[in-house]
Amino acid sequence: MPISLNESSAALTDKLVSFLWGQWSTLGLAGYANSETPCITDPEALLLLSTTIARHDSRLFDEVLDWLRENESWLNLQRLRHLMKEYPFGEPTILGAMAERLTQENPHSKWKFLVRHIPMPVNKEPEPMFLPARFFGEPEPVFLRWGWLRGPVEFRKMSQPPRTDQPAAFLFKLRALFGNQARAEIMAWLLANELGHPAEIARQTGYFRRTVQLVLNELAASGHVRATRVGREKNFAIHRDDWRFLLNWSDSKNFPEWINWAPLFHAILLFRQTLALPGIDEKSERFQGIKLREALDEAMPALVRAGIAHKLLTTRTLSGANLVESLITDIDSLLG
Secondary structure, three states: OOOOHHHHHHHHHHHHHHHHHHHHHHOOOOOOOOOOOOEOOOHHHHHHHHHHHHHHOHHHHHHHHHHHHHHHHHOOHHHHHHHHHHOOOOOHHHHHHHHHHHHHHOOOOOOHHHHHHOOOOOOOOOEEOOOOOOOOOOOOHHHHHOOEEOOOOOOOOOOOOOOOOOHHHHHHHHHHHHOOOHHHHHHHHHHHHOEEOHHHHHHHHOOOHHHHHHHHHHHHHOOOEEEEEEOOEEEEEEOHHHHHHHOOOOOOOOOOEOOOHHHHHHHHHHHHHHHOOOOHHHOOHHHHHHHHHHHHHHHHHHHHHHOOHHHOOOOOOOOHHHHHHHHHHHHHHHHO
16 A cells, blocks of 8 residues: 655655754744754755755744844855755755845845855746745745745844854854864864864865865864874874863763764755655555655765765665655654
């Protein structure tokens, strides 16, 4: 008997909406209880995920827009563009509309950078911004130009800056110290993992390998990062005890965990796309299993890049309800 994959897709969407509320709230977004997490939040990956998933909660979307208005200085838009090209899990036209609307609030805003680099759609039939599809009243002109129907944006101006005394905002602490450059992500990764080589750190942080190599060489010159060569490979290590003064939150014993969120989000949305295929609920269980295994194969490179493929319970040998249940359990675990 076929399984209701569409119901699973709806449940996954609800879980992702809740996840976004929790993640953004740790960074100062208003209107939701803060969630405690021992993991470092990635604001650029979170923003890209929001351009897709926050369409299912208009209040969340507008609170994210409000947070971006108040906290744009914390973001690295070059890194955002790189992640957007590397992992196509965001909606560029929605990001472009957000960026242009934010430049109206501040003509000197750095969001102009994104507006220049995201192509505006040509002859795109406008469609409702929020899901389920609904729209009433006068459309927001900026979003309409980008092909999206929604009401006027109203900024509540209630968002707060990230609290750098919280583990989730550890990256913002390092950006405050080192600037919105690769150095902050590299330090966060080293403190979470203690040892690594440039290629791996580049894959995990969303920067080019040459950029990471140059920064690591500079850090090694300071004497606070060690470089060792094993054959042709150069590894870099950091002595965590030298940096424990950064752990200024309650019950701080360890540095927060680094998660490569971008490929993880990409993989999860691939699964969600398959679960939501039109008409898949009416197909046979065998057909559903084929589609889910195809999604697993397509997502596997991203999961490997995220460094979490080995944690999956789901395998290609599962079928039917067992395959769906295992997949949902894996996603629950990956989102924490």
